[in-house]
Amino acid sequence: MLSGCSAGLRLLVLRRCVLLSRNVTSGNPGRAAAVDGVLSAFRSICGDDGVSLGETVREQHGKDESVHRCRPPDVVVFPRCVEEVSALAKLCHRHQLPIIPFGTGTGLEGGVGAVKGGVCFSLRNMDQILDLHPEDFDVTVEPGVTRKALNSYLRETGLWFPVDPGADASLCGMAATSASGTNAVRYGTMRENVMNLEVVLADGSVIHTAGRNRRPRKTAAGYNLTNLFVGSEGTLGIITKTTLRLYGVPEEMVSAVCSFSSVQAAVDSTVQILQAGVPIARIEFLDEVMIDACNKFSSLSYPVSPTLFLEFHGSERSLEEQVNTTEDITQSNGGSDFQWARDAETRNRLWKARHDAWYAALAMRPGCKAYATDVCVPLSRLPQIIVETKEDLIESRLTGHIVGHVGDGNFHCLMVMDPSDQDELHRVHLFSQRLARRALAMDGTCTGEHGVGLGKRSLLCEEVGPSVIRVMQSLKDAIDPNNLMNPGKILL
């Protein structure tokens, strides 16, 4: 790694290595002293096992699944209940230490990086599923509960929590990042499905955004604090409980695949399917570059052209109607090779291409890293933005595969890049900026699902404008005046 660098760069890298390997803080002697001072107090709250200074533990808690480099905290604490979270937060507040909440570390925007050091609150030991009310379709969970764990718990009740961002993420973490998934087109995102939150604020006080234990299906009571915290990415408080809206498990499922001669035809079909009122559960778009990668990775033989992967949920009779209407629409748009399946094994095989997309992309250039863009535009603008983006990819000589939740107008460009090729990294960065601005110009957003985190703060300013940023900042200042909650994220 050090060979081939200039002498000055080598010195910089060496200094960084030395700083990272020191046991407590790097850079800030004042903070180092503060952390040392509170360690015994931390231990008295969550036990000796509940406080870690270990280098590996801190590194694990300083990064997520994004390309952002690891920014380890000074110490990691493992509270076991909200009372411990509150006590720890009070201490951090008294000593002005940054607080970074950590769920499963599966985020994609560097949201857990401790840019100013501080205390990482790893919430995995708070893993209880509380208060399931099957007749009311709601359940309350702690941050250590992941979505797969919840759905396994619910398996005998006929209920499930459908938001599916791919990773087996913490549900409270999903609330913090306003996560979404492949079936948002039917079931919504976290914004629509979080009914109440228990949050510990920077000063240690504990609030319930909709009132303690409350779980009405709808409310008009006061400011919508629940949705203020949804998507706040740990910058306003630590989410210690979330009350979620549950749905009935689909009676039957049918999956289908269809190829098209052009992106336009595929997206036109999507729009028409939605306009026809088909309650489609998943509608995913893969471009020909992505399909080619999937064919190679999973030994499949899909036609190498723009493809839609579809999933339908419902009763046997309604499924027949849904599939027929959809097939008519795809045919009228020149779609071919329409295959569909009902039994679990064939459905999984049909969708395998989509499931393995990330790994298929990585496999196209072994040794490289992958980065996913995340723009979202109104449906009608989707064909244009995808076509322009593909042209940009070719012009910029980049390897990019397009995978989209087209039902929401959201698509990801999976870029595979050589981490040692500075020029390529730079081109990827510029490309992503252009893509985000393209989406903004089309009345869209720079992030449909992944959040702002570290890398999209300037884009957020462009997206909402300075007056809105002022309002967001004033909310942040009101709720967290000392900027202790996950500093350096969302707002510059």
Place this chain on the structure above:
Amino acid sequence: MSGRVLVGVKRVIDYAVKIRVKPDNSGVVTDGVKHSMNPFCEIAVEEAVKLKEKKLIKEVVAVSCGPQQSQETIRTALAMGADRGIHVEVAGKDYETLGPLQVSKIMAALAKKEDAQLIILGKQAIDDDCNQTGQMTAALLDWPQGTFASEVSLDGDKVKVVREIDGGLETIKISTPAVLTADLRLNTPRYATLPNIMKAKKKKIANVKPADLGVDLTSRLEVLKVEEPPQRQAGVKVETVEDLVGKLKETGRI
């Protein structure tokens, strides 16, 4: 052939729960702990329901032995597609000592009473890991057995079973009536859906006492003590290879 399949379903502590041993070491904590159907029993129910959907058998009867709460487990089987249930009431001390020998006697008695063509059980329960009930039931009835089944197909009055064994897969053909036990890869159990759960509430669950079946529940086993496995000790970091070799010699490893 009656076309009737008996499926045994056991209520166990849910697989995702962290098990804790009671302070008096007499057993594990079960009060207030989430219970659900044994995963291998789910696979057994799914196989039986699949056979019925293919019209190879006529009726699926779910059987569970235990206290009142076992009825919930039977309801889950009904929601997956079983037609009716039989709850064999075993409670208190009898339930604490209930094991494969007593359950197999109960299953054998029920099989005769219900004129069953097939009994499908999970290969083992995740609480005791005994892996005995299917085999004992077959022996008591003097029926053939197809255990660790990863594939089952009916062919007239014979059953072809592909079994998972140490060396790979073994295919056998046995005549009915027979006992099968389900292994992991036999199928993927369906989720209960809300409409099916509602329908299941109307299906019948008969109550039976072991005495009515002429079964003696006395156990020949007595649990003396239950302990947690030893806690994992922290490792020791050494500075040099010489230190490592020294430590390995010290502890008699080399």
